[in-house]
Amino acid sequence: MAQIDKAERRQQILAAARDVFAKRGYHAAKIDEIVAAAGVARGTFYLYFEDKRGIFEEIVDRAFARLGMAITRVDPAAPVEDQIKDNIRRIVGVLLEDKATTKILLSDAVGLDPGFDRKLLVFYEEVGKLLRESLTDGQALGIVAPGDAQILAVLAMGAMKEILYQVTMRDLALGEEEIVEAIYGFLSRGFLRV
Amino acid sequence: MAQIDKAERRQQILAAARDVFAKRGYHAAKIDEIVAAAGVARGTFYLYFEDKRGIFEEIVDRAFARLGMAITRVDPAAPVEDQIKDNIRRIVGVLLEDKATTKILLSDAVGLDPGFDRKLLVFYEEVGKLLRESLTDGQALGIVAPGDAQILAVLAMGAMKEILYQVTMRDLALGEEEIVEAIYGFLSRGFLRV
DNA sequence: CCGGCCATTGACACCCGTGTCAGTGGGACC
DNA sequence: GGTCCCACTGACACGGGTGTCAATGGCCGG
Numbered sequence: 001m002a003q004i005d006k007a008e009r010r011q012q013i014l015a016a017a018r019d020v021f022a023k024r025g026y027h028a029a030k031i032d033e034i035v036a037a038a039g040v041a042r043g044t045f046y047l048y049f050e051d052k053r054g055i056f057e058e059i060v061d062r063a064f065a066r067l068g069m070a071i072t073r074v075d076p077a078a079p080v081e082d083q084i085k086d087n088i089r090r091i092v093g094v095l096l097e098d099k100a101t102t103k104i105l106l107s108d109a110v111g112l113d114p115g116f117d118r119k120l121l122v123f124y125e126e127v128g129k130l131l132r133e134s135l136t137d138g139q140a141l142g143i144v145a146p147g148d149a150q151i152l153a154v155l156a157m158g159a160m161k162e163i164l165y166q167v168t169m170r171d172l173a174l175g176e177e178e179i180v181e182a183i184y185g186f187l188s189r190g191f192l193r194v
Numbered sequence: 195m196a197q198i199d200k201a202e203r204r205q206q207i208l209a210a211a212r213d214v215f216a217k218r219g220y221h222a223a224k225i226d227e228i229v230a231a232a233g234v235a236r237g238t239f240y241l242y243f244e245d246k247r248g249i250f251e252e253i254v255d256r257a258f259a260r261l262g263m264a265i266t267r268v269d270p271a272a273p274v275e276d277q278i279k280d281n282i283r284r285i286v287g288v289l290l291e292d293k294a295t296t297k298i299l300l301s302d303a304v305g306l307d308p309g310f311d312r313k314l315l316v317f318y319e320e321v322g323k324l325l326r327e328s329l330t331d332g333q334a335l336g337i338v339a340p341g342d343a344q345i346l347a348v349l350a351m352g353a354m355k356e357i358l359y360q361v362t363m364r365d366l367a368l369g370e371e372e373i374v375e376a377i378y379g380f381l382s383r384g385f386l387r388v
Numbered sequence: 389c390c391g392g393c394c395a396t397t398g399a400c401a402c403c404c405g406t407g408t409c410a411g412t413g414g415g416a417c418c
Numbered sequence: 419g420g421t422c423c424c425a426c427t428g429a430c431a432c433g434g435g436t437g438t439c440a441a442t443g444g445c446c447g448g
Binding site: 030031032042043045046051052 | 434435436437438439
């Protein structure tokens, strides 16, 4: 076995774990399958990661970090349409770029155990807070419909999560820009025209 | 131990299992804890249910059945607002009435394993089909915004799932009617008023 | 060429939870 | 009161997956 840079080996195991978790789900993913996929022995895994839970958590944390980077605050003083669309575009981009990780985030990490549930809720709460504040600003300017900004934020996040969940789990053949436009249109105007 | 009607005993174990699954999540829920909660011995459990997976599946199937009953087709010839609101109201009602089961549906059953994922997707696909058809009807009549009805259906379901997920997992103090109105307003008109 | 270091290996022991099954007891019917 | 039946019991064996650790070997500096 060729000597490999430590960081690179870590990366290699991380990528294998991501693929196996995405394919099997957290519990059905066995360490033996991960190390086989990484082309490494069982013991090596434990040199680089605490345990199964640890590596899974790292995958999720990195994904959240990437997602967090993609989201920026909307300035309600400037025209909002492009700002909103850009946010949606970046989020969709990050999630479709690595579908294995997205499946892990939206499916495997859900309902793992109470501890992990809390981690997810905290992340969504942070994103929700940002969104809520933007909505509240918008309401003050009259460009966002009145109503509980907290609920609106949750509904908006849910819509996005679901379309990306469906695109990831079934292979809905949708282009990125098509998804972005659909989300934007839905969030901004809903669908009734009575 | 008093003799009990068989159906009642089954029910008793089912209820205990529901509570334990909701509290711990699927994998952390041990048969021993379920039977303890039911006040029954380990062996008895296996007289009534195939195995852990079996009882979990039954809980989910029953929940889906109840949910399915709550949803009715929207007749686009008649005024739609009340029909839509009634559907939302019934769905929200069913899910908030038994939060333990709702938590199981929206959290524990997600990403359990590929088999269960398929079951969930099939259910959402059925609901989505109904919704999609209603939306297509509405588009023909010009009362629903143009656009891919499939995507709109997914976005609408996602918004509902998320608000109910949040209400169930954190205890957002929201009244049922408040939730119904918020969902309806969001689905029908979105939130931008530019 | 040699010695030491360190990443890597994989067989193994331990753990924990599941599902089983031979035994128990209480109610019902005779 | 006796006997049969069946729901119920819970100790146990089995399986399989995890994390460990003593052994290995290749690279590098001397």
